[in-house]
Amino acid sequence: MTASTAEQTSASGSKGSEPPVPEGAITVTVKIRRFNTEFDDEPRWDSFEIPALPSDRVLNLLHYVKWYLDGTLTFRRSCAHGICGSDAMRINGVNRLACKVLLKDLLSAGGKPTTITIEPIKGLPVHKDLLVDMEPFFEAFRAVQPYLINYSPEPTRERLQSAADRERFDDTTKCILCACCTTSCPVYWSDGSYFGPAAIVNAHRFIFDSRDEGAEERLDILSDKEGVWRCRTTFNCTDACPRGIQVTKAIQEVKRALLFKRV
Protein backbone atom coordinates (compact mmCIF):
# COMPACT_ATOMS: atom_id res chain seq x y z
CA MET A 1 0.00 0.00 0.00
CA THR A 2 1.48 3.34 -0.94
CA ALA A 3 1.82 6.01 1.67
CA SER A 4 0.00 8.74 -0.26
CA THR A 5 -3.32 6.94 -0.11
CA ALA A 6 -2.91 5.84 3.48
CA GLU A 7 -5.73 8.01 4.74
CA GLN A 8 -8.24 5.77 2.97
CA THR A 9 -6.45 2.51 3.36
CA SER A 10 -8.07 -0.66 4.50
CA ALA A 11 -6.87 -4.10 3.58
CA SER A 12 -6.81 -4.18 -0.19
CA GLY A 13 -9.81 -5.92 -1.66
CA SER A 14 -11.97 -5.93 1.47
CA LYS A 15 -14.87 -3.64 2.02
CA GLY A 16 -14.47 -1.15 4.86
CA SER A 17 -16.96 1.34 6.27
CA GLU A 18 -17.03 4.57 4.29
CA PRO A 19 -14.71 7.27 5.60
CA PRO A 20 -15.96 10.73 6.58
CA VAL A 21 -16.59 12.97 3.59
CA PRO A 22 -13.90 15.66 3.48
CA GLU A 23 -14.79 19.32 3.38
CA GLY A 24 -15.25 20.70 -0.13
CA ALA A 25 -16.02 17.28 -1.61
CA ILE A 26 -18.31 17.02 -4.61
CA THR A 27 -20.26 13.94 -5.58
CA VAL A 28 -19.40 12.55 -8.99
CA THR A 29 -20.77 9.57 -10.87
CA VAL A 30 -18.21 7.02 -11.95
CA LYS A 31 -19.39 4.65 -14.66
CA ILE A 32 -17.18 1.59 -14.95
CA ARG A 33 -17.27 -1.09 -17.59
CA ARG A 34 -17.34 -4.38 -15.71
CA PHE A 35 -16.77 -7.81 -17.15
CA ASN A 36 -16.23 -10.96 -15.18
CA THR A 37 -15.14 -13.26 -17.95
CA GLU A 38 -15.77 -16.33 -15.78
CA PHE A 39 -19.46 -15.72 -15.13
CA ASP A 40 -20.78 -13.01 -17.46
CA ASP A 41 -21.51 -13.35 -21.15
CA GLU A 42 -21.53 -9.63 -21.73
CA PRO A 43 -19.74 -6.65 -20.21
CA ARG A 44 -21.98 -4.29 -18.26
CA TRP A 45 -21.80 -0.74 -16.93
CA ASP A 46 -21.85 -0.11 -13.18
CA SER A 47 -22.32 3.38 -11.77
CA PHE A 48 -21.12 4.61 -8.41
CA GLU A 49 -21.73 7.93 -6.64
CA ILE A 50 -18.50 9.00 -5.01
CA PRO A 51 -17.67 12.02 -2.85
CA ALA A 52 -14.32 13.36 -3.94
CA LEU A 53 -12.10 16.40 -3.88
CA PRO A 54 -11.13 18.18 -7.11
CA SER A 55 -7.53 17.41 -6.25
CA ASP A 56 -8.23 13.67 -6.19
CA ARG A 57 -6.95 11.47 -8.97
CA VAL A 58 -9.14 9.03 -10.87
CA LEU A 59 -7.18 6.29 -9.13
CA ASN A 60 -8.53 7.57 -5.78
CA LEU A 61 -12.06 7.17 -7.12
CA LEU A 62 -11.32 3.59 -8.10
CA HIS A 63 -9.83 2.93 -4.67
CA TYR A 64 -12.95 4.36 -3.09
CA VAL A 65 -15.11 1.96 -5.09
CA LYS A 66 -12.94 -1.02 -4.34
CA TRP A 67 -12.41 -0.29 -0.66
CA TYR A 68 -15.84 0.96 0.40
CA LEU A 69 -18.47 0.13 -2.22
CA ASP A 70 -17.63 -2.98 -4.21
CA GLY A 71 -14.59 -5.05 -3.36
CA THR A 72 -14.94 -7.13 -6.51
CA LEU A 73 -13.80 -4.30 -8.77
CA THR A 74 -10.54 -5.35 -10.42
CA PHE A 75 -7.83 -3.10 -11.78
CA ARG A 76 -4.05 -2.86 -11.80
CA ARG A 77 -2.03 -0.22 -10.08
CA SER A 78 1.22 -0.22 -8.26
CA CYS A 79 3.18 2.98 -7.84
CA ALA A 80 0.24 5.41 -8.03
CA HIS A 81 2.71 8.04 -9.25
CA GLY A 82 2.94 7.59 -13.00
CA ILE A 83 6.07 5.49 -12.85
CA CYS A 84 5.17 1.84 -13.15
CA GLY A 85 2.74 2.12 -16.05
CA SER A 86 0.29 -0.43 -14.71
CA ASP A 87 -2.95 1.55 -14.55
CA ALA A 88 -3.56 2.53 -18.15
CA MET A 89 -7.29 2.76 -18.85
CA ARG A 90 -9.76 4.52 -21.07
CA ILE A 91 -11.03 7.49 -19.11
CA ASN A 92 -13.83 9.44 -20.78
CA GLY A 93 -12.84 7.82 -24.05
CA VAL A 94 -9.12 8.54 -23.98
CA ASN A 95 -6.26 6.38 -22.76
CA ARG A 96 -4.73 7.73 -19.59
CA LEU A 97 -3.01 6.56 -16.43
CA ALA A 98 -5.62 6.69 -13.68
CA CYS A 99 -2.98 7.96 -11.28
CA LYS A 100 -2.15 10.96 -13.46
CA VAL A 101 -5.64 12.35 -14.14
CA LEU A 102 -7.02 14.85 -11.65
CA LEU A 103 -10.72 15.06 -11.00
CA LYS A 104 -10.71 18.83 -11.42
CA ASP A 105 -9.79 18.36 -15.07
CA LEU A 106 -12.84 16.16 -15.65
CA LEU A 107 -15.51 18.25 -13.89
CA SER A 108 -18.41 19.50 -16.00
CA ALA A 109 -18.50 23.22 -16.61
CA GLY A 110 -20.79 25.39 -14.49
CA GLY A 111 -21.13 22.95 -11.60
CA LYS A 112 -23.29 20.51 -13.59
CA PRO A 113 -23.22 16.90 -12.40
CA THR A 114 -20.13 15.06 -13.59
CA THR A 115 -20.01 11.54 -14.94
CA ILE A 116 -16.69 9.86 -15.55
CA THR A 117 -16.60 6.73 -17.70
CA ILE A 118 -13.83 4.23 -17.21
CA GLU A 119 -13.19 1.30 -19.54
CA PRO A 120 -10.34 -1.16 -20.01
CA ILE A 121 -7.86 -0.24 -22.73
CA LYS A 122 -8.99 -1.50 -26.13
CA GLY A 123 -7.45 -4.18 -28.28
CA LEU A 124 -6.20 -6.52 -25.56
CA PRO A 125 -8.28 -9.37 -24.14
CA VAL A 126 -10.06 -8.47 -20.92
CA HIS A 127 -9.37 -10.73 -17.95
CA LYS A 128 -11.69 -9.00 -15.55
CA ASP A 129 -13.11 -5.46 -15.38
CA LEU A 130 -10.23 -3.08 -16.08
CA LEU A 131 -7.60 -5.80 -16.04
CA VAL A 132 -6.41 -6.86 -19.49
CA ASP A 133 -4.02 -9.50 -20.72
CA MET A 134 -0.82 -7.61 -21.53
CA GLU A 135 0.95 -10.60 -23.04
CA PRO A 136 0.33 -9.74 -26.73
CA PHE A 137 1.66 -6.26 -25.97
CA PHE A 138 4.84 -7.57 -24.37
CA GLU A 139 5.26 -10.18 -27.08
CA ALA A 140 5.56 -7.37 -29.64
CA PHE A 141 7.95 -5.55 -27.32
CA ARG A 142 10.21 -8.60 -27.03
CA ALA A 143 10.10 -9.17 -30.77
CA VAL A 144 12.05 -5.97 -31.52
CA GLN A 145 15.01 -7.05 -29.34
CA PRO A 146 14.83 -4.21 -26.81
CA TYR A 147 18.29 -4.70 -25.34
CA LEU A 148 21.82 -3.60 -26.18
CA ILE A 149 23.38 -5.59 -28.99
CA ASN A 150 27.09 -5.14 -29.43
CA TYR A 151 29.44 -7.54 -31.14
CA SER A 152 32.73 -5.84 -30.41
CA PRO A 153 34.95 -7.07 -27.57
CA GLU A 154 33.74 -5.98 -24.18
CA PRO A 155 35.48 -2.76 -23.12
CA THR A 156 37.16 -2.60 -19.74
CA ARG A 157 35.54 0.75 -18.99
CA GLU A 158 32.03 1.98 -19.61
CA ARG A 159 30.95 2.60 -23.21
CA LEU A 160 31.26 6.32 -23.74
CA GLN A 161 28.88 8.39 -25.82
CA SER A 162 28.72 12.08 -26.70
CA ALA A 163 25.90 14.23 -25.41
CA ALA A 164 24.68 14.72 -28.98
CA ASP A 165 24.56 10.98 -29.58
CA ARG A 166 22.66 10.50 -26.34
CA GLU A 167 20.20 13.19 -27.32
CA ARG A 168 19.08 11.30 -30.43
CA PHE A 169 17.13 8.70 -28.52
CA ASP A 170 16.51 10.62 -25.32
CA ASP A 171 12.78 10.90 -25.89
CA THR A 172 12.22 7.18 -26.33
CA THR A 173 14.09 6.24 -23.13
CA LYS A 174 11.14 7.63 -21.18
CA CYS A 175 8.75 4.82 -22.07
CA ILE A 176 7.19 3.01 -19.10
CA LEU A 177 5.44 0.35 -21.22
CA CYS A 178 1.98 1.36 -20.07
CA ALA A 179 0.37 0.45 -23.42
CA CYS A 180 -1.65 3.69 -23.60
CA CYS A 181 -0.26 4.28 -27.09
CA THR A 182 -0.60 0.83 -28.59
CA THR A 183 -4.16 0.40 -27.35
CA SER A 184 -5.18 3.78 -28.77
CA CYS A 185 -3.93 2.83 -32.23
CA PRO A 186 -6.71 2.05 -34.71
CA VAL A 187 -4.41 -0.22 -36.69
CA TYR A 188 -3.66 -2.26 -33.57
CA TRP A 189 -7.38 -2.53 -32.75
CA SER A 190 -8.11 -4.24 -36.03
CA ASP A 191 -4.86 -6.13 -36.43
CA GLY A 192 -3.33 -7.46 -33.23
CA SER A 193 -0.18 -8.60 -34.98
CA TYR A 194 0.85 -5.02 -35.84
CA PHE A 195 3.88 -4.32 -33.65
CA GLY A 196 2.21 -1.22 -32.29
CA PRO A 197 3.74 2.13 -31.34
CA ALA A 198 5.21 1.04 -27.98
CA ALA A 199 7.32 -1.70 -29.54
CA ILE A 200 8.54 0.72 -32.21
CA VAL A 201 9.38 3.33 -29.55
CA ASN A 202 11.50 0.76 -27.73
CA ALA A 203 13.18 -0.34 -30.94
CA HIS A 204 13.90 3.33 -31.67
CA ARG A 205 15.59 3.64 -28.30
CA PHE A 206 18.25 1.13 -29.39
CA ILE A 207 18.34 1.72 -33.15
CA PHE A 208 19.55 5.28 -32.62
CA ASP A 209 21.94 4.46 -29.79
CA SER A 210 25.52 4.87 -31.01
CA ARG A 211 26.69 2.08 -28.69
CA ASP A 212 24.33 -0.45 -30.22
CA GLU A 213 25.10 -2.58 -33.26
CA GLY A 214 21.76 -4.28 -33.79
CA ALA A 215 20.07 -1.49 -35.76
CA GLU A 216 20.06 -3.37 -39.04
CA GLU A 217 18.47 -6.41 -37.44
CA ARG A 218 15.71 -4.37 -35.79
CA LEU A 219 15.08 -2.29 -38.90
CA ASP A 220 14.64 -5.50 -40.86
CA ILE A 221 12.09 -6.72 -38.37
CA LEU A 222 10.21 -3.42 -38.45
CA SER A 223 10.15 -3.21 -42.23
CA ASP A 224 8.06 -6.33 -42.40
CA LYS A 225 4.36 -6.58 -43.12
CA GLU A 226 3.34 -5.88 -39.53
CA GLY A 227 5.96 -3.21 -39.00
CA VAL A 228 6.19 0.56 -39.30
CA TRP A 229 4.57 0.76 -42.73
CA ARG A 230 1.21 -0.11 -41.20
CA CYS A 231 1.26 3.15 -39.26
CA ARG A 232 -1.28 5.64 -40.62
CA THR A 233 0.25 8.68 -38.89
CA THR A 234 -2.96 9.46 -37.02
CA PHE A 235 -1.09 10.64 -33.90
CA ASN A 236 -3.46 8.78 -31.51
CA CYS A 237 -0.40 7.31 -29.85
CA THR A 238 1.34 10.65 -29.33
CA ASP A 239 -1.85 12.09 -27.81
CA ALA A 240 -2.16 9.13 -25.46
CA CYS A 241 1.38 8.87 -24.13
CA PRO A 242 1.45 9.86 -20.45
CA ARG A 243 5.20 10.44 -20.70
CA GLY A 244 4.80 12.98 -23.47
CA ILE A 245 6.91 10.94 -25.87
CA GLN A 246 6.65 12.07 -29.49
CA VAL A 247 5.65 8.57 -30.50
CA THR A 248 4.62 9.25 -34.09
CA LYS A 249 7.82 11.22 -34.63
CA ALA A 250 9.86 8.25 -33.42
CA ILE A 251 7.97 6.00 -35.86
CA GLN A 252 8.66 8.43 -38.69
CA GLU A 253 12.36 8.43 -37.79
CA VAL A 254 12.40 4.66 -38.06
CA LYS A 255 10.68 4.92 -41.47
CA ARG A 256 13.27 7.45 -42.58
CA ALA A 257 16.11 5.23 -41.44
CA LEU A 258 14.62 2.39 -43.47
CA LEU A 259 14.04 4.54 -46.51
CA PHE A 260 17.51 6.00 -46.71
CA LYS A 261 19.23 2.94 -45.22
CA ARG A 262 20.94 5.19 -42.75
CA VAL A 263 20.50 5.52 -39.02
Next chain:
Amino acid sequence: MSNALGLAKPRAPRRPAARRSNFELYSWLFMRISGMALVVLVLGHLFIMNVLDGGVHRINFGFVAGRWASPFWQMWDLSMLWLAQIHGGNGLRTVINDYARKDATRFWLKILLYVSMVLIISLGTFVIFTFDPNITD
Protein backbone atom coordinates in the same frame (compact mmCIF):
# COMPACT_ATOMS: atom_id res chain seq x y z
CA MET B 1 1.29 -25.89 -30.47
CA SER B 2 0.65 -22.52 -31.98
CA ASN B 3 -3.01 -23.47 -32.16
CA ALA B 4 -3.25 -24.27 -28.47
CA LEU B 5 -1.65 -20.95 -27.71
CA GLY B 6 -4.14 -19.22 -29.97
CA LEU B 7 -7.10 -20.67 -28.11
CA ALA B 8 -5.80 -19.68 -24.71
CA LYS B 9 -4.88 -16.20 -25.85
CA PRO B 10 -7.27 -15.11 -28.56
CA ARG B 11 -5.27 -12.08 -29.58
CA ALA B 12 -1.79 -13.43 -29.03
CA PRO B 13 -0.53 -12.73 -32.51
CA ARG B 14 0.99 -15.65 -34.29
CA ARG B 15 3.88 -13.48 -35.31
CA PRO B 16 5.21 -14.99 -38.47
CA ALA B 17 8.94 -15.43 -38.73
CA ALA B 18 10.30 -12.26 -40.25
CA ARG B 19 10.30 -12.55 -44.01
CA ARG B 20 12.78 -9.75 -44.43
CA SER B 21 10.83 -8.33 -47.31
CA ASN B 22 10.83 -4.69 -48.27
CA PHE B 23 7.54 -4.86 -50.18
CA GLU B 24 5.70 -2.63 -47.72
CA LEU B 25 8.53 -0.09 -47.87
CA TYR B 26 8.31 0.14 -51.65
CA SER B 27 4.54 0.29 -51.59
CA TRP B 28 4.72 3.12 -49.04
CA LEU B 29 7.25 4.97 -51.17
CA PHE B 30 5.20 4.39 -54.32
CA MET B 31 2.15 5.95 -52.67
CA ARG B 32 4.11 9.16 -51.95
CA ILE B 33 5.67 9.46 -55.38
CA SER B 34 2.60 8.49 -57.37
CA GLY B 35 0.55 10.79 -55.20
CA MET B 36 2.72 13.75 -56.14
CA ALA B 37 2.69 12.80 -59.82
CA LEU B 38 -1.10 12.41 -59.74
CA VAL B 39 -1.58 15.89 -58.32
CA VAL B 40 0.03 17.31 -61.47
CA LEU B 41 -1.52 14.81 -63.89
CA VAL B 42 -5.07 14.93 -62.55
CA LEU B 43 -5.24 18.66 -61.90
CA GLY B 44 -3.76 19.28 -65.35
CA HIS B 45 -6.28 16.91 -66.87
CA LEU B 46 -9.20 18.55 -65.08
CA PHE B 47 -7.98 22.00 -66.10
CA ILE B 48 -7.66 21.09 -69.78
CA MET B 49 -10.96 19.25 -69.88
CA ASN B 50 -13.12 21.59 -67.83
CA VAL B 51 -11.64 25.07 -67.89
CA LEU B 52 -9.36 25.71 -70.85
CA ASP B 53 -10.99 27.37 -73.87
CA GLY B 54 -14.64 26.38 -73.76
CA GLY B 55 -14.14 23.67 -71.19
CA VAL B 56 -16.33 20.63 -71.27
CA HIS B 57 -18.52 21.95 -74.12
CA ARG B 58 -15.88 21.57 -76.76
CA ILE B 59 -15.22 17.90 -75.96
CA ASN B 60 -16.37 15.57 -78.69
CA PHE B 61 -15.03 12.65 -80.67
CA GLY B 62 -12.81 14.91 -82.74
CA PHE B 63 -11.32 16.54 -79.69
CA VAL B 64 -10.33 13.21 -78.18
CA ALA B 65 -9.05 11.94 -81.51
CA GLY B 66 -6.94 15.08 -81.91
CA ARG B 67 -5.42 14.73 -78.48
CA TRP B 68 -4.58 11.07 -78.80
CA ALA B 69 -2.88 11.73 -82.10
CA SER B 70 -0.02 13.09 -80.03
CA PRO B 71 2.18 10.63 -78.14
CA PHE B 72 2.52 13.22 -75.38
CA TRP B 73 -1.15 13.11 -74.46
CA GLN B 74 -1.21 9.37 -74.94
CA MET B 75 1.57 9.07 -72.40
CA TRP B 76 -0.14 11.57 -70.10
CA ASP B 77 -3.37 9.61 -70.08
CA LEU B 78 -1.58 6.29 -69.88
CA SER B 79 0.45 7.26 -66.83
CA MET B 80 -2.61 8.81 -65.23
CA LEU B 81 -4.51 5.57 -65.75
CA TRP B 82 -1.77 3.32 -64.38
CA LEU B 83 -0.78 5.51 -61.48
CA ALA B 84 -4.35 6.22 -60.40
CA GLN B 85 -5.31 2.55 -60.61
CA ILE B 86 -2.29 1.28 -58.71
CA HIS B 87 -2.32 4.15 -56.22
CA GLY B 88 -6.03 3.70 -55.53
CA GLY B 89 -5.75 -0.08 -55.58
CA ASN B 90 -2.88 -0.08 -53.12
CA GLY B 91 -4.83 2.30 -50.90
CA LEU B 92 -7.81 -0.04 -50.96
CA ARG B 93 -5.52 -2.99 -50.25
CA THR B 94 -4.44 -1.16 -47.09
CA VAL B 95 -8.02 -0.40 -46.14
CA ILE B 96 -8.95 -4.06 -46.60
CA ASN B 97 -5.94 -5.12 -44.52
CA ASP B 98 -6.99 -2.71 -41.80
CA TYR B 99 -10.69 -3.43 -41.70
CA ALA B 100 -11.37 -7.00 -42.83
CA ARG B 101 -11.78 -9.11 -39.72
CA LYS B 102 -11.72 -12.58 -41.21
CA ASP B 103 -8.94 -14.01 -43.33
CA ALA B 104 -11.45 -15.28 -45.88
CA THR B 105 -13.12 -11.87 -46.23
CA ARG B 106 -9.75 -10.27 -46.64
CA PHE B 107 -8.71 -12.77 -49.27
CA TRP B 108 -11.84 -12.45 -51.42
CA LEU B 109 -12.02 -8.67 -51.18
CA LYS B 110 -8.43 -8.50 -52.35
CA ILE B 111 -9.06 -10.89 -55.23
CA LEU B 112 -11.99 -8.71 -56.29
CA LEU B 113 -9.81 -5.64 -56.04
CA TYR B 114 -6.91 -7.09 -58.03
CA VAL B 115 -9.19 -8.44 -60.77
CA SER B 116 -10.90 -5.09 -61.16
CA MET B 117 -7.54 -3.32 -61.27
CA VAL B 118 -6.19 -5.62 -63.96
CA LEU B 119 -9.40 -5.31 -65.99
CA ILE B 120 -9.52 -1.53 -65.90
CA ILE B 121 -5.82 -1.07 -66.55
CA SER B 122 -5.79 -3.43 -69.51
CA LEU B 123 -9.00 -2.08 -71.00
CA GLY B 124 -7.78 1.51 -70.67
CA THR B 125 -4.36 0.73 -72.07
CA PHE B 126 -5.92 -1.17 -74.94
CA VAL B 127 -8.16 1.78 -75.83
CA ILE B 128 -5.35 4.34 -75.67
CA PHE B 129 -3.09 2.34 -77.97
CA THR B 130 -5.61 1.01 -80.46
CA PHE B 131 -7.76 4.10 -80.74
CA ASP B 132 -8.68 4.64 -84.37
CA PRO B 133 -9.56 8.24 -85.24
CA ASN B 134 -10.95 7.25 -88.64
CA ILE B 135 -13.55 4.93 -87.24
CA THR B 136 -16.92 5.23 -88.98
CA ASP B 137 -20.19 3.90 -87.71
